Amino acid sequence: MIPRLKDKIALVTGGGSGIGRATCLRMAEEGASVVVTDMNEAGGHETVAQITASGGAAWFDRLDVADEAGWQGLIAAIRARHGRLDILVNNAGILIMKPMLETSLDEWERIFAVNARGVFLGCKTAAPVMIAAGGGAIINISSIYGLIAPAGATAYEATKGAVRLFTKGVAAELAAHNIRVNSVHPGVVDTGMTEAFLRDAAVTDRLLGPTLIRRPAQARELANAILFLASDEASYMTGSELVVDGGYTSQ
Numbered sequence: 001m002i003p004r005l006k007d008k009i010a011l012v013t014g015g016g017s018g019i020g021r022a023t024c025l026r027m028a029e030e031g032a033s034v035v036v037t038d039m040n041e042a043g044g045h046e047t048v049a050q051i052t053a054s055g056g057a058a059w060f061d062r063l064d065v066a067d068e069a070g071w072q073g074l075i076a077a078i079r080a081r082h083g084r085l086d087i088l089v090n091n092a093g094i095l096i097m098k099p100m101l102e103t104s105l106d107e108w109e110r111i112f113a114v115n116a117r118g119v120f121l122g123c124k125t126a127a128p129v130m131i132a133a134g135g136g137a138i139i140n141i142s143s144i145y146g147l148i149a150p151a152g153a154t155a156y157e158a159t160k161g162a163v164r165l166f167t168k169g170v171a172a173e174l175a176a177h178n179i180r181v182n183s184v185h186p187g188v189v190d191t192g193m194t195e196a197f198l199r200d201a202a203v204t205d206r207l208l209g210p211t212l213i214r215r216p217a218q219a220r221e222l223a224n225a226i227l228f229l230a231s232d233e234a235s236y237m238t239g240s241e242l243v244v245d246g247g248y249t250s251q
């Protein structure tokens with residue numbers, strides 16, 4: 001069987017843990033050369049080590065997604081090393097669980113810098129190299145909190161809502177260049193982001209809310225959806241939102 005991402009070059013932000021790491025591992029399993037990026041250097045190197053230990057190809061570069069110069073340097077390095085980029089996963093994100101009245105302006109700006117500016121910079125910097133390569137696939141990680149907005153995380157929800165519609169606009173602009181752009185909307189996933197909540201069964205139950213599949217997702221279950229959107233199997237999907245939430249938003 002031919003690997004689903006054979007000969008593809010994939011860049012994943014926030015690849016040092018959680019959904020990002022699982023996506024790097026899954027894409028490497030399917031034949032991609034993976035550029036693992038994160039601010040967490042130890043985590044990023046560990047992801048690369050896991051990939052290379054199982055025979056895959058990957059390298060790490062430190063990237064703060066909010067830093068435009070950092071993006072430019074990284075894309076130049078990818079051009080020099082691979083001459084192309086086929087897949088971009090804008091996954092890095094932070095969560096601030098606070099109601100609007102308790103959110104400071106600094107917190108608002110910090111979460112927008114990572115979750116929204118980071119996705120903008122990723123698309124803007126990577127698209128030209130994809131255009132030069134004749135096309136590509138971009139997957140932006142939003143959230144169910146980009147679709148619905150329960151009380152208590154308003155700044156986060158605003159960033160994820162921004163990612164949802166930004167994705168559709170970029171899809172419209174890049175379709176003529178054969179670049180597909182889609183968003184993924186995870187429900188509750190068992191990662192570093194949620195571990196503090198998932199230690200307590202009662203809090204987990206509250207967080208799961210109306211989730212039909214009564215458990216948090218594993219990061220690999222998100223990676224499988226991201227892999228699908230990155231692969232040619234999703235060749236007619238762009239501007240779409242893929243919800244992977246165990247049924248949270250279905251009723």
Ligand SMILES: NC(=O)c1ccc[n+]([C@@H]2O[C@H](COP(=O)([O-])OP(=O)(O)OC[C@H]3O[C@@H](n4cnc5c(N)ncnc54)[C@H](O)[C@@H]3O)[C@@H](O)[C@H]2O)c1
Nearest residue numbers: 014017018019039064065092093143186188189191192193
């Ligand atoms: N875990 C969930 O339940 C859940 C639900 C919906 C959406 N998401 C989204 O999925 C994505 C991945 O989150 P996760 O659950 O794997 O969390 P995580 O905390 O395990 O991973 C996030 C990664 O992003 C990195 N990061 C943070 N700020 C960064 C920056 N400025 N530049 C580069 N890297 C940075 C962190 O170092 C970390 O490795 C996020 O966008 C998150 O909002 C997660």
